[in-house]
Amino acid sequence: MKSLWSNKEAKDLSGVDLVVYTSRIIGANTNLVLWGGGNSSIKIVGQDHKGDECRILWIKGSGSDMRTIASKNFTPLRLDDLLPLATREKMSDEEMVAYQMKSVLDPKAPKPSIETLLHAFLPATHIYHTHADAICALTDTRNSRKLIHKVFGPSVALVDYVRPGFLLSKAVFEVYQNHPDLKAIILDKHGLITWGETAKAAYEMTIQMVSTAERFATAQMKGKAVLGPLQVKPLPLKKRQAAVAAIAPVLRGELSRNKRMVLLHEDASDLLKFIGSEKAKKVTQVGPFTPDHLMHTKPWPLLIECKNPDDPVALAEAVRKGCVQYRKRSTDYFNQYKPEGVTMLDPNPRIILIPGIGMFTTGKDVRAASIVRDLYLHTFPVIEAATAIDAYRSIPIEEICQFEYWPMENFKLSLLPPEKTFSRKIVLITGAAGAIGAAIAKAFIAEGACVILTDIDLKKAEELAKNLNQQSAGNHAAAIKMDVSDERDVHRAFEAATRIFGGLDIFISNAGIARTASVENLSLSDWERSLAVNATGHFLTSQAALKIMKTQGLGGAVVVVSTKNVLSPGKDFGAYSASKAAQSQLTKIMAIENAADGIRVNMVMPDAIFEGSGLWSKAIREERAKAHKIPVEEIEDFYAKRNLLQTKIQGSDVAEAVLFLSSDRAAKTTGAILPVDGGIKDAFPR
Numbered sequence: 001m002k003s004l005w006s007n008k009e010a011k012d013l014s015g016v017d018l019v020v021y022t023s024r025i026i027g028a029n030t031n032l033v034l035w036g037g038g039n040s041s042i043k044i045v046g047q048d049h050k051g052d053e054c055r056i057l058w059i060k061g062s063g064s065d066m067r068t069i070a071s072k073n074f075t076p077l078r079l080d081d082l083l084p085l086a087t088r089e090k091m092s093d094e095e096m097v098a099y100q101m102k103s104v105l106d107p108k109a110p111k112p113s114i115e116t117l118l119h120a121f122l123p124a125t126h127i128y129h130t131h132a133d134a135i136c137a138l139t140d141t142r143n144s145r146k147l148i149h150k151v152f153g154p155s156v157a158l159v160d161y162v163r164p165g166f167l168l169s170k171a172v173f174e175v176y177q178n179h180p181d182l183k184a185i186i187l188d189k190h191g192l193i194t195w196g197e198t199a200k201a202a203y204e205m206t207i208q209m210v211s212t213a214e215r216f217a218t219a220q221m222k223g224k225a226v227l228g229p230l231q232v233k234p235l236p237l238k239k240r241q242a243a244v245a246a247i248a249p250v251l252r253g254e255l256s257r258n259k260r261m262v263l264l265h266e267d268a269s270d271l272l273k274f275i276g277s278e279k280a281k282k283v284t285q286v287g288p289f290t291p292d293h294l295m296h297t298k299p300w301p302l303l304i305e306c307k308n309p310d311d312p313v314a315l316a317e318a319v320r321k322g323c324v325q326y327r328k329r330s331t332d333y334f335n336q337y338k339p340e341g342v343t344m345l346d347p348n349p350r351i352i353l354i355p356g357i358g359m360f361t362t363g364k365d366v367r368a369a370s371i372v373r374d375l376y377l378h379t380f381p382v383i384e385a386a387t388a389i390d391a392y393r394s395i396p397i398e399e400i401c402q403f404e405y406w407p408m409e410n411f412k413l414s415l416l417p418p419e420k421t422f423s424r425k426i427v428l429i430t431g432a433a434g435a436i437g438a439a440i441a442k443a444f445i446a447e448g449a450c451v452i453l454t455d456i457d458l459k460k461a462e463e464l465a466k467n468l469n470q471q472s473a474g475n476h477a478a479a480i481k482m483d484v485s486d487e488r489d490v491h492r493a494f495e496a497a498t499r500i501f502g503g504l505d506i507f508i509s510n511a512g513i514a515r516t517a518s519v520e521n522l523s524l525s526d527w528e529r530s531l532a533v534n535a536t537g538h539f540l541t542s543q544a545a546l547k548i549m550k551t552q553g554l555g556g557a558v559v560v561v562s563t564k565n566v567l568s569p570g571k572d573f574g575a576y577s578a579s580k581a582a583q584s585q586l587t588k589i590m591a592i593e594n595a596a597d598g599i600r601v602n603m604v605m606p607d608a609i610f611e612g613s614g615l616w617s618k619a620i621r622e623e624r625a626k627a628h629k630i631p632v633e634e635i636e637d638f639y640a641k642r643n644l645l646q647t648k649i650q651g652s653d654v655a656e657a658v659l660f661l662s663s664d665r666a667a668k669t670t671g672a673i674l675p676v677d678g679g680i681k682d683a684f685p686r
Contacts, residue, residue: 001134001211004028005200015044016058016071019126022199027066032130032210034378035371036065037292038191039129041119042199043079048105055079057120061110075109082120086173091166093407117169122176124195126202131191133378134213136289137385139188142393148186151216152209155181161188161395163291163403184209189395190290221388228278232309232355239310240267243357245495246312247319252503253552254323255348255362260424260554262450263502264369266377267358274380276355279387281305284353287394289382291403293375296368299333299400301351301359301376302326309356323348337401345404351376360502364424366450366475420448421663426501428452428494430484430541431511433460435609436561439651440508440658445472447659449506452497454482456511484511484537485529494544503552506662507545509538509583510561514576516623527575534579539586546594555598557662560587561654564607564675568682572627584673591671600670602661605685606654607677608639644679 004025013021019042026032026040041059048054057079060066064073081103085091091099093114100112113119119127138147139158148158157175162168172185172193184205185193192209196202235243244265255261274280285300306318330347338344350372352360359376363369386392394400427444431437432453444451445468455461461479468477478500482493497504513533515526542558549556566584569577584603591601625632640648657676660666673685 001029001031001207001214003204003207005203007200010200016042016074018042018199019058019074020069020071022126022128022203023060023066023069026128026130026203026206027069030374030378031133032206033066034131034374035296036063037131037290038066039113039115039119039127040066040069041127043125046076048078056105057082057116059113059116059119062113064110073110075112076105077103077112077116077120078105079120082117085117085166086121086170088166088170093165096166114164115169117166118164118172118193121169121173122193122195124202125197126199127193127195128202128206129191129193130206130210131290131292132206132210132213133289133382134210134217134385135186135192136189137217137382137389138213139186139190140289140382140386140393141390143390144188144393147389151212152184152186155183156186156209157182158186158188161190161399163399163406164190190292217385217389221385224388226384226388227274227280227283230273230276231278231280232276234267234269234272234276234358235310235356240357241499242495243310243312243315245498247315247354247357248360248498248502249504249548249551250316251319251323251352251360253554254320255352256424256552256554258346258348259364260505261348261362261502262365262369262424262426263360263362264366264373265358265360265499265502266373268377271359271377271380272356274384275303275353275359280353280355283383283387283392284380286383286392287397287400289379289386289394291395291400293379294400294404296350296363296371297375297379298330298350299397299404300349301353302349304352304354306354306356309354315354315357319352319354322352333397333401337398339402339405342405362502364419365448366501370475420446421659422506423448425505425662426450426452426503427506427508427662428454428497428504428545429508429510430454430482430537431561432479433457433464434510435651436606436654437508437510438464439655440510440561441468441477442471443652443655443659444506444662445476448476450476450501451478452500452504453477453479454484454493454497454511455479456481456483482541484541485532487540490537490540490544494541494548498548503554504545504548505554505556507542507549507556507558508561508658508662509542509558509587511537511541512561512563512580514573514620516572516576516620517574518572519574522575530575530579531582534576535582535586538583542586542590546590546599549599550594550597553597556600557666558587558590558594558599558601559658559661560584560601560603561658562587562603562605562673564605564677564680564683566605567673567675567685568680572623588671595670600661600666602666602670602672602674604654604657604661605673605675605677605683606649607643607675607680607683608636609649609651609654640678642680643677644681647678649676649678 023040046056057077058074061073061075145158194205304322308314327347334344361369361372383392427449433455453461458481465477465479480493483489562584563580565577566581625635657674
């Protein structure tokens with residue numbers, strides 16, 4: 001393992017700034033810690049609230065991510081308040097937390113780590129705790145104590161597994177007291193603790209220890225078919241992609257019975273080999289390589305058994321059967337091992353392994369599903385290495401359940417921000433790069449949705465996705481090229497969309513074009529192109545969206561961006577008005593046909609949106625100005641003044657209407673028309 005320490009970068013750092021720096025270079029290596037795992041601390045002399053000198057333990061706040069940690073994520077505690085606890089025989093979690101909170105010097109600081117006392121009791125200035133993959137590959141074996149001594153010798157001690165908290169802190173301190181010449185301590189099934197009087201020394205010891213473990217594990221694996229022969233070969237890429245697109249909505253429907261989940265698919269070559277191996281069925285069900293992963297991954301993944309993963313019918317049956325069995329196993333496990341006073345969590349899996357196809361991970365949003373994915377991408381190599389060394393072992397199943405339902409661990413979930421209106425929802429928008437489509441996309445992203453942006457102009461759609469992801473600090477927007485008038489292209493695009501987030505909850509049919517000419521002068525090509533995009537395109541995309549929603553069995557919402565021209569047509573808009581009228585009529589039929597499946601279908605009818613609109617080209621502006629006998633520069637004001645509210649209509653206005661009709665606030669509304677036109681008397685729905 002390569003050290004990331006830079007003397008140049010660390011030269012002028014001290015105190016909390018120094019532990020922030022070291023924490024970040026630890027967090028930058030995913031083989032050391034992942035997504036909020038690990039811990040770091042520094043002991044310094046500072047001042048309390050009275051200005052008196054005191055010794056301070058600055059420790060990483062609960063749930064903070066070492067990769068992005070800042071000084072505000074550390075908590076200062078009066079060290080001399082904590083040290084007397086080392087003589088206590090026992091202390092409950094609640095007592096320990098309450099005591100620690102009374103020792104916190106800054107009431108605005110985050111809640112201190114559950115491992116605060118461990119860092120307090122060890123005398124070194126700098127202490128780091130990591131869940132290094134290579135270290136866990138050694139501890140997650142049958143004979144971990146003997147193995148640790150063999151690899152590291154007497155200068156490293158192993159502490160038997162104890163859940164984090166007071167007892168573990170005491171156990172670590174007692175081992176250190178008996179052997180003060182130790183250079184590191186390893187926690188069985190739980191990682192590595194290193195220390196030093198300088199940040200560099202403590203960090204470099206982490207790198208040294210992990211590098212030694214890596215070399216040992218690599219040597220043990222060399223030339224071995226650790227998990228036996230491959231039983232299920234990976235499907236060829238195109239077949240694999242087709243299988244993912246077909247099974248994702250089935251799987252998402254099964255996993256979203258309590259709350260909707262986002263799905264991510266992963267098919268790295270090493271992962272496919274692991275999933276398809278002879279021993280995968282056994283080793284994947286042992287348990288997590290560290291209990292810290294439990295709140296994200298659950299105790300074990302669901303492994304789907306299907307002899308023909310390229311047969312969509314057989315695979316769907318296997319997925320449904322597997323999910324039923326998993327829920328029963330989760331329920332039985334909870335009932336047998338649950339601690340008192342807890343309520344059962346969602347019984348569905350977070351990790352689904354399908355030989356030949358890959359892995360699905362789930363979460364309430366992309367970030368949550370990504371955490372699960374990343375954790376398992378580090379779990380399966382640990383399983384493989386531990387199996388090569390001896391045999392993979394996790395903590396006992398009773399302790400797995402106790403840890404999964406442990407209030408101290410689940411407290412981290414309470415630190416997450418509340419879910420937004422469209423969290424857990426997946427939206428697909430056609431014509432997303434245009435003014436209305438972009439406004440709708442921006443509004444959905446702001447309210448927590450995952451959004452698929454489809455447009456014939458892929459470059460513009462990708463730029464929009466990039467901007468939305470930067471603004472939301474996530475990867476909740478994705479772009480796909482799609483010509484709504486091309487049946488094959490629609491099929492390809494919806495397959496691709498399903499592979500990205502796993503399904504679809506809300507479909508916004510927004511793509512459209514406008515061709516202006518009197519009926520007398522309208523060309524056949526303009527007539528046919530208008531029908532192809534505005535009517536046939538709406539039919540093809542709606543059909544594809546409805547099939548996904550029905551496969552999921554979760555209901556859904558379709559919102560069609562129609563036009564005021566359907567109810568109040570204007571001269572020279574024959575092709576546009578007629579094709580949009582066909583779209584609107586089809587939308588009403590869709591509302592009738594899909595209500596029984598919980599799918600609501602509604603329309604918004606905007607008028608004259610100029611801002612960023614591709615419909616209002618220079619030529620159309622000039623043609624409309626001429627028709628109304630006004631200067632072209634007055635065209636926007638003219639359209640604003642003709643509505644009752646005397647107001648300009650913008651894309652954001654349409655977005656507000658779309659979000660309302662897509663939301664639970666409109667849960668009992670289908671087949672409706674919602675005008676967004678400022679009030680056009682001739683266009684009142686009737």
